[in-house]
Amino acid sequence: MLPVDTLDTALVTGASTGIGAAYADRLAARGHPLVLVARNRExxxxxxxxxxxxxxxxVDVLPADLTSSAQRAEVERRLREDEAIGTLVNNAGASVAGGLAxxxxxxxxAMIGLNVVAPTRLTGALLPRLLARGRGSIINIASALAIAPELSVGAYAATKSYLLTYTLSLHKEVNGRGVQVQAVLPGITRTAIWEHAGKDIDSFPEHMIMEVDEMVxxxxxxYDMGELVTVPSLPDGEEWxxxxxxxRRLFPELSRSQAADRYKSDIPEDA
Ligand SMILES: NC(=O)c1ccc[n+]([C@@H]2O[C@H](COP(=O)([O-])OP(=O)(O)OC[C@H]3O[C@@H](n4cnc5c(N)ncnc54)[C@H](OP(=O)(O)O)[C@@H]3O)[C@@H](O)[C@H]2O)c1
Incomplete structure (x- = not known):
């Protein structure tokens, strides 16, 4: 197990219910003081x-609607100024029912504001301090749909692909500087998100649904294993x-001075 920053405070977004509330519970059990963010103050x-x-x-509460730039700014300020905060769990998220049409x-x-803009800005607010002290963690709750967008419609999966890509770039930026980053790609997890998006979770086969505590x-x-990307339900990690x-094998081929032959006209120039 990696050393856990027991004395660091963890700020968890979307902590009022579901996956965020489970993170709050588990991090508190590990000894982390907490700042809990969501809209529902009660x-x-x-x-x-x-x-x-x-x-x-x-445990402090910091009620905020993360789609409101004014309210989000209060959370950013807390991340910038509260020296005790060393862990950020970017969990708050929502989906929109149906396809784009x-x-x-x-x-x-609003979904893009919550799923994409908020985690980016919150991370950006905290990161300079974490890098300056050479210690801290950023956990981004993406989704299995990040790599399986064809299993859904609309823009939700793309917001989750953003979080995955963002985590990989962030890892590159902070690598070797003491800051651990992780993207989590849950599959179908039993929370209220499904109801909010107008879908009955029980319409999926039982074997595809994970309980929230097991997922977290x-x-x-x-995270303890130091994984950059965690797919909780994937039986064989080697598959990832x-x-x-x-x-990665594509990297050397992605930028070349010449277009690939298949895109060149096969009509000889002197024909
Ligand atoms: N459940 C799944 O099957 C599943 C699968 C893959 C990924 N995920 C991801 O997991 C994360 C957590 O989802 P969940 O399943 O736990 O959903 P959930 O039960 O609906 O919880 C979402 C959380 O986000 C908060 N939230 C929503 N809108 C907000 C806003 N505008 N400002 C601030 N907080 C807001 C909610 O609190 P308030 O209403 O109090 O604001 C709540 O605490 C999301 O990013 C989701 O995309 C879920």
């Missing part, structure tokens, strides 16, 4: 009271490595 207060009682850690575009934009425990086990290696 749910945050109830969770904070329970966690501080059960795990004897300090049926969706309200304002809802799609697996994701944290991947093979997928990643295939992608």
């Amino acid at each position: 749910a945050l207060d109830t969770l904070a009271a329970r966690l501080s009682r059960e795990h004897r850690v300090k 049926e969706a309200r575009l304002d809802d799609v934009e 425990d697996a994701a944290l086990a991947g 490595n093979g997928y990643d290696e295939a992608r």
